[in-house]
Amino acid sequence: MAEKLLEVKDLNVEFRTDRGVLAAVEDVSFVVEQGQTLCLVGESGCGKSVTSLTLMGLLASNARVKGTLDFGGTDLATLSEDKRRAVRGNDIAMVFQEPMTSLNPVLKIGDQLMEGPRLHLGLDKQAARELAVEMLTKVGIPRPEAVLGEYPHQLSGGMRQRVMIAIALSCVPKLLIADEPTTALDVTIQAQILELMRELSRDSNTAVILITHDLGVVAEMADHVVMMYAGQVVEQTDVMTLFATPLHPYTVGLMASIPRVEAPADTRLESIPGVVPSLADMPAGCRFHTRCAFATAKCVAEQPALVEVVPGHSVRCHLFEPGSTTPNPEALA
Amino acid sequence: MRIEQAVALRPNDPLLSVRDLTIHYPIRKGVFARTVGHVKAVNGVSFDVAPGETVGIVGESGCGKSSTGRALIRLEKITSGRVDFLGRDITAMAEGEFRRLRRDMQMVFQDPFSALNPQKRVGDLLAEPIVVHHLARRRDEVRALVADTLKTVGLTEQFAYRYPHELSGGQRQRVVVARALTTSPKLLICDEPVSALDVSIQAQVLNLLKDLQADLDLAYIFITHGLGAVKYISDRILVMYLGHIVESASTTELFANPRHPYTEVLLNAYPVPDPTVRDRRQRVVIEGEVPSPANPPSGCVFHTRCPSAKDICSVEAPVSQGTSAHSFACHFPLAEGTGPGLRTKGAVA
Numbered sequence: 001m002a003e004k005l006l007e008v009k010d011l012n013v014e015f016r017t018d019r020g021v022l023a024a025v026e027d028v029s030f031v032v033e034q035g036q037t038l039c040l041v042g043e044s045g046c047g048k049s050v051t052s053l054t055l056m057g058l059l060a061s062n063a064r065v066k067g068t069l070d071f072g073g074t075d076l077a078t079l080s081e082d083k084r085r086a087v088r089g090n091d092i093a094m095v096f097q098e099p100m101t102s103l104n105p106v107l108k109i110g111d112q113l114m115e116g117p118r119l120h121l122g123l124d125k126q127a128a129r130e131l132a133v134e135m136l137t138k139v140g141i142p143r144p145e146a147v148l149g150e151y152p153h154q155l156s157g158g159m160r161q162r163v164m165i166a167i168a169l170s171c172v173p174k175l176l177i178a179d180e181p182t183t184a185l186d187v188t189i190q191a192q193i194l195e196l197m198r199e200l201s202r203d204s205n206t207a208v209i210l211i212t213h214d215l216g217v218v219a220e221m222a223d224h225v226v227m228m229y230a231g232q233v234v235e236q237t238d239v240m241t242l243f244a245t246p247l248h249p250y251t252v253g254l255m256a257s258i259p260r261v262e263a264p265a266d267t268r269l270e271s272i273p274g275v276v277p278s279l280a281d282m283p284a285g286c287r288f289h290t291r292c293a294f295a296t297a298k299c300v301a302e303q304p305a306l307v308e309v310v311p312g313h314s315v316r317c318h319l320f321e322p323g324s325t326t327p328n329p330e331a332l333a
Numbered sequence: 334m335r336i337e338q339a340v341a342l343r344p345n346d347p348l349l350s351v352r353d354l355t356i357h358y359p360i361r362k363g364v365f366a367r368t369v370g371h372v373k374a375v376n377g378v379s380f381d382v383a384p385g386e387t388v389g390i391v392g393e394s395g396c397g398k399s400s401t402g403r404a405l406i407r408l409e410k411i412t413s414g415r416v417d418f419l420g421r422d423i424t425a426m427a428e429g430e431f432r433r434l435r436r437d438m439q440m441v442f443q444d445p446f447s448a449l450n451p452q453k454r455v456g457d458l459l460a461e462p463i464v465v466h467h468l469a470r471r472r473d474e475v476r477a478l479v480a481d482t483l484k485t486v487g488l489t490e491q492f493a494y495r496y497p498h499e500l501s502g503g504q505r506q507r508v509v510v511a512r513a514l515t516t517s518p519k520l521l522i523c524d525e526p527v528s529a530l531d532v533s534i535q536a537q538v539l540n541l542l543k544d545l546q547a548d549l550d551l552a553y554i555f556i557t558h559g560l561g562a563v564k565y566i567s568d569r570i571l572v573m574y575l576g577h578i579v580e581s582a583s584t585t586e587l588f589a590n591p592r593h594p595y596t597e598v599l600l601n602a603y604p605v606p607d608p609t610v611r612d613r614r615q616r617v618v619i620e621g622e623v624p625s626p627a628n629p630p631s632g633c634v635f636h637t638r639c640p641s642a643k644d645i646c647s648v649e650a651p652v653s654q655g656t657s658a659h660s661f662a663c664h665f666p667l668a669e670g671t672g673p674g675l676r677t678k679g680a681v682a
Contacts, residue, residue: 043531158622186393187558191602191618213532216604220611239608257536258606259561265585268543269565271536275501 002033005174005207006055011067013050013059022279024050026231027306028067030224032175035205039218039239042228045276048211051228052177055209056094057084072174090120093168097180099160103152110148113167120171135166139196158189162196169200176201179211194220215258219243227251230277230287233306237313245325247315249292286318294319296332346420347381348520348552349405349438354378354414356400360627372627374400376576377414384519387546387553389567389584391560391599395623397576398556402522405554406440407431418520436466439513443525445505449497455508456493459483462515478515485548486511486541503534507541514545524556539565560603564588572596575634576626582659592655592666595635633664641665 013025025047032038040048053059055069055076069076076087096102104112113135114128123131129148136144139162152160161181168176178197182190194217201208210221218225218239225242227235227250235248246252256270274291277283286304289295298318306316309325319327355378357371375397382388390398403409405416407423416423418438423431442448449458459479462468469475480490486507497505506526513521523542527535539562545551557563563570563584570587572580572595580593591597598619605611621638624630630637636646645664653662 043533156622186623187560187602188393188598188619189622190604192620194604195618214604215532215606219606219608220604222608243606243608254533255606257533259536259539259559259565260606261560261564261588261600261603262605262607263565269536269540271540272533273537275503275534276531 002035004031005034005036005072006032007068007070008051008055009068009070011051011054011069012065013047013054014064014066015060016062016064019280023282024231024279025054028226028228028233029306030226030233030236032207032209032224034174034207035201036223037201037208037210037221038224038226039222040209040211040226040228041213041215041218043213043276045230045279046228047231048228049179052094052179052209052211055175055177056088056092057081058088058094086120089116089168089173090171091173092175092177093171093173095161095164095168095176095178095181097183099157099164099184102164103160105152107151108148109150109152109155109163113148113163113170116167116171131170132166135170136163138169138200139163139166140192141166158185158192161185161189161193165193165196165200169204169206172204173206175207175209177209177211180213181210182217183212183214190217197221215255227254230282231279232287232316233314234288234316235314236306241313245313247309247313247320247325247327248288248317249294249319250288253291286316294327294329294332298332347417348384348386348419349382349554350415350417351381351401351405352379352415352417354401354404354416355412356397356404356409357412370627373576373629374626375404378573378576378578380571380578380581382520382552382554385546385550385552386569387555387567389555389557389563389570390573391557391563391570392573393558393599393623395575395626396573397626398573399524401573402440402524402554402556406435406438406522408440433466436462436516437518438520438522439516439518441506441509441513441521441523441526444529445502445509446497446529448509449505451497453496454493455483455495455497455500458497458508459493459512459515462512466516468516482511482515485514485545501534502530503537506530506534506538510538510541510545514549517549518551520552520554522554522556525558526555527562528557528559535562542566560600572599575623575629577634577662578653579635579663580659580661582661586659590659590669592659592661592669593663594639594641594665594667596661597667598638598640633662641667 009029011025011028015022015024028051040051042048054065065077110132113132117123117128117131132148133144136147141147141159141162182193212218222239225239226233229250235251246255253272257272259269272291283290285301286299289299304316304318306314307322308314309320309322318332321328321331354375356375357373359368360370360372362369378401392398400409404411411424418434456479459482460475463475463478469478479493483490483492488507527538530538543566555563555566567584569583571578574595580596591600619638624637632647632649633651636642651662651664653660655661
């Protein structure tokens with residue numbers, strides 16, 4: 001058993017807006033172990049990005065956070081902004097989805113790469129520069145010395161994402177948060193970046209929280225998976241169990257709705273009817289009941305709790321009772 | 334209600350026939366906008382589309398797949414080559430004449446958020462092509478046709494009174510498809526129609542496209558970078574790289590028996606949604622990135638990244654070989670039956 005690095009407990013994030021208080025994340029709990037990759041999976045609006053921004057302390061000022069974020073003994077949620085800044089980019093680093101917009105366009109790559117190490121590791125200019133060259137080499141950028149003097153627009157999308165990863169890893173973080181790091185990239189470049197992330201996390205024992213909607217990427221990268229829907233965790237287990245025996249109707253539906261390359265011809269895709277509900281207009285009871293084929297009166301009336309049905313496998317659905325992974329239709333009555 | 338096209342297709346004629354399609358965009362510089370070079374987006378692309386058939390075009394960004402699709406409907410200027418649609422060369426046609434033909438070929442764009450005019454109601458958006466092409470005159474006829482089309486794509490009549498911002502992404506894409514269908518086209522060019530949608534919604538739209546094809550005998554050109562989607566929907570697939578078709582085969586054949594090294598790389602880079610194969614897969618991760626189409630490599634355009642490139646590849650461009658059912662352009666094609674694109678080290682259970 002690896003050591004626990006981060007424990008998120010009962011995280012709730014609300015935003016105060018003109019349309020009232022919107023709950024973006026509700027009762028999210030999970031544990032990240034050292035060197036492990038945890039995938040947060042879900043569609044747009046499920047709260048996966050808000051969860052990661054909360055961990056980084058990058059939420060807008062109208063957000064209210066409840067719950068504990070235990071990171072090696074300190075609760076990130078209660079840290080002052082000063083102390084938070086010492087953690088951010090140092091112990092916890094983040095790679096964003098859009099490599100086109102997340103680098104500063106008016107600063108040279110070298111300046112952006114050296115900022116973190118100089119601030120957090122106290123390196124002088126010379127040492128920071130050496131580290132920057134080393135990091136660029138590590139992430140597979142050709143002619144690193146020259147790239148230090150270039151601007152982001154001179155690099156391609158794949159190269160920029162490599163630079164983002166180099167920046168994130170230059171202070172040897174204990175935790176790397178990657179929010180859809182390959183979504184904007186071509187598939188051969190995606191394969192390169194995923195391989196790179198795998199290598200780097202293995203070499204430096206960095207834990208990774210990978211946020212994605214692509215079940216293919218999940219299957220390639222994850223040790224542990226947290227499935228989210230409409231701000232809640234609906235299912236949570238290790239990756240092998242999830243793909244072998246998915247329990248929640250949403251997980252099952254999502255898996256059936258991806259066109260698979262290895263599927264025999266003429267298999268029809270199952271699709272989940274309807275759309276993800278909006279935050280301002282959440283259905284009562286189970287949030288998935290509007291789209292669920294098994295929904296009954298109980299699902300409309302009563303919100304199911306996240307229950308650990310067997311050790312290491314939790315699901316939020318009335319169909320399942322503790323002790324069994326077989327759905328029990330009578331439980332719905 | 335509609336006037337049939339004067340030119341009838343003979344039974345075995347392709348609906349669309351593209352020969353040596355080439356699109357070069359000039360690069361202009363300086364005060365006099367002097368042409369200093371060309372972006373060679375599409376180079377000598379040839380293929381046919383039969384009535385009712387789905388042809389998928391796959392490739393990475395910059396491979397020329399979107400330029401090809403847009404050129405077919407004359408949204409891009411064709412540098413050279415010939416495009417015959419319904420037996421008539423559209424490259425030589427006057428705009429007015431082409432506009433009448435365009436009723437039979439319609440386009441579905443990638444981003445349903447920007448493809449619909451936000452100031453118009455769905456009903457007005459759908460009525461526009463009906464009015465432009467004189468498919469109905471009286472207002473109640475137009476309204477009835479709009480309602481019919483909405484039903485075809487699985488929306489209710491009430492949607493005619495809504496504005497695009499009131500719809501979800503999936504609903505918007507249905508409206509975009511509906512608008513393309515109002516003129517009862519024979520060919521629909523779909524450029525990444527599901528890429529901007531959520532996973533659970535993608536399946537809905539893919540199934541809709543499949544059902545429409547069965548009901549309306551539509552032909553599709555389906556342009557995408559998503560291998561799963563293209564396999565699900567296509568009868569035949571063209572693989573493009575840097576403006577060239579590098580391989581073309583039926584969907585089953587392409588996935589079972591890829592012959593071009595790039596096809597194999599592409600199939601291999603696709604993450605398989607099955608964690609049990611991840612440690613057994615033989616990875617062919619290629620180095621480097623797609624070169625710039627403004628300055629493509631000599632010889633075979635793929636040689637700079639190809640795992641099996643030899644000296645000749647940088648000198649001589651390979652010619653297309655194989656049969657019309659399965660062709661590929663490579664000096665050193667993979668041996669036949671090298672096998673499934675998703676090679677694994679051990680046997681797959």
